[in-house]
Amino acid sequence: MTQEISQIWVYLSASPLLGLTVTLLAYQAAFALYRRSGNNPLANPVLIAVFILVLFLTLTATSYETYFAGAQFVHFLLGPATVALAIPLYTQFKRVRSMLLPVLAGLLAGSLTAIVSAVLVARLLGASDSTQLSLAPKSVTTPIAMGIAERIGGIPSLTAVLVIVTGILGAVGARFVFDAMKVRDPAIRGFAIGIASHGIGTARAFQVNEQSGAFAALAMGMNGALTALLVPWIAAYLINIG
Amino acid sequence: MISALSALLVFQLAGEVLARSLSLPIPGPVIGMLMLFVALVLRGGPGEELQTTSQNLLQHLSLLFVPAGTGIMVHLHRVSDEWLPLLVSLLVSTLATLIVTALVMKLCQRHPAATGETP
Numbered sequence: 001m002t003q004e005i006s007q008i009w010v011y012l013s014a015s016p017l018l019g020l021t022v023t024l025l026a027y028q029a030a031f032a033l034y035r036r037s038g039n040n041p042l043a044n045p046v047l048i049a050v051f052i053l054v055l056f057l058t059l060t061a062t063s064y065e066t067y068f069a070g071a072q073f074v075h076f077l078l079g080p081a082t083v084a085l086a087i088p089l090y091t092q093f094k095r096v097r098s099m100l101l102p103v104l105a106g107l108l109a110g111s112l113t114a115i116v117s118a119v120l121v122a123r124l125l126g127a128s129d130s131t132q133l134s135l136a137p138k139s140v141t142t143p144i145a146m147g148i149a150e151r152i153g154g155i156p157s158l159t160a161v162l163v164i165v166t167g168i169l170g171a172v173g174a175r176f177v178f179d180a181m182k183v184r185d186p187a188i189r190g191f192a193i194g195i196a197s198h199g200i201g202t203a204r205a206f207q208v209n210e211q212s213g214a215f216a217a218l219a220m221g222m223n224g225a226l227t228a229l230l231v232p233w234i235a236a237y238l239i240n241i242g
Numbered sequence: 243m244i245s246a247l248s249a250l251l252v253f254q255l256a257g258e259v260l261a262r263s264l265s266l267p268i269p270g271p272v273i274g275m276l277m278l279f280v281a282l283v284l285r286g287g288p289g290e291e292l293q294t295t296s297q298n299l300l301q302h303l304s305l306l307f308v309p310a311g312t313g314i315m316v317h318l319h320r321v322s323d324e325w326l327p328l329l330v331s332l333l334v335s336t337l338a339t340l341i342v343t344a345l346v347m348k349l350c351q352r353h354p355a356a357t358g359e360t361p
Contacts, residue, residue, distance in 0.1 A: 026308070031302075044304075049305075050312050057315060074305060075310060077299065080251055082272060082275055083274040087288050088296075110346070114335060114339040121334045138332065144267070144272075161314050161317045162328065164314065173337060173340070177344075192343035192344040193340065
């Protein structure tokens with residue numbers, strides 16, 4: 001009997017079915033918790049699902065590569081989902097056009113703050129040069145951030161992790177920051193969360209309000225492009241003055 | 243749903259081709275998003291099918307980050323070496339970015355309104 005079970009396990013753990021299934025189950029559990037908490041940002045579904053999955057994979061001694069062979073089907077949908085962001089952007093286009101000045105000023109200020117503050121704080125606390133360089137693009141979406149890190153001499157895989165953590169921090173903290181600042185405009189809330197924490201922030205924004213989501217998507221796209229242009233020379237400058 | 247998914251994939255593919263052939267620093271899907279946006283402006287809006295499919299996809303956008311997020315288990319040892327500077331840096335920088343962006347936007351928005359309402 002136990003031998004049969006272990007044979008089934010050998011089969012399952014080698015097929016992509018298991019990785020895909022546990023990803024969906026973990027997310028479903030995390031999302032149910034999030035809904036039950038009344039969409040409390042502290043119950044962030046990405047955070048909870050990742051926690052469940054890391055626990056499951058560690059306990060079953062499954063490698064990340066094996067898991068990803070199945071989970072890649074979910075991961076792949078990030079591409080079409082990014083393209084689909086054009087639709088809410090179109091729906092909110094009137095509002096975006098009427099806010100051109102605040103949008104451009106917010107983009108420039110936010111993008112610079114994200115890069116400079118991350119590098120400077122890490123430097124003050126004695127992080128190594130390669131860690132500082134890996135931190136510089138942490139506020140933009142994973143593929144852009146990894147490309148930038150590679151170009152400036154950071155560690156791309158470390159950057160990928162920092163990007164995800166940044167996304168979760170922003171998605172969890174934004175509501176408290178905005179409420180304390182008395183920022184109520186869903187456009188501003190969405191745009192700021194998109195600048196600070198890319199797609200994970202955008203996902204949270206969509207769950208709260210469609211207009212916030214559209215502005216977050218806009219911010220994520222613009223910040224990705226601007227950061228790719230800014231980081232190479234800002235990072236070089238910051239590292240050299242040390 | 244199939245035609246909407248095909249449309250999204252076609253735009254992603256076009257974006258990918260453009261990004262690689264011109265070696266742009268922006269990833270293909272983001273360029274695909276911009277091209278679809280331009281197409282929507284030219285066509286005067288998305289069809290009903292594209293509207294519902296994208297809504298369904300975006301409603302669970304956070305699910306799509308879960309596989310990449312789980313990758314943290316591979317880097318746990320590297321992260322644990324420098325966890326304090328990393329955590330403080332991410333925390334301070336994320337909060338500062340949220341505050342600065344929202345503040346600058348609020349200030350820029352209030353100005354024209356304030357001059358328009360001169361007593």
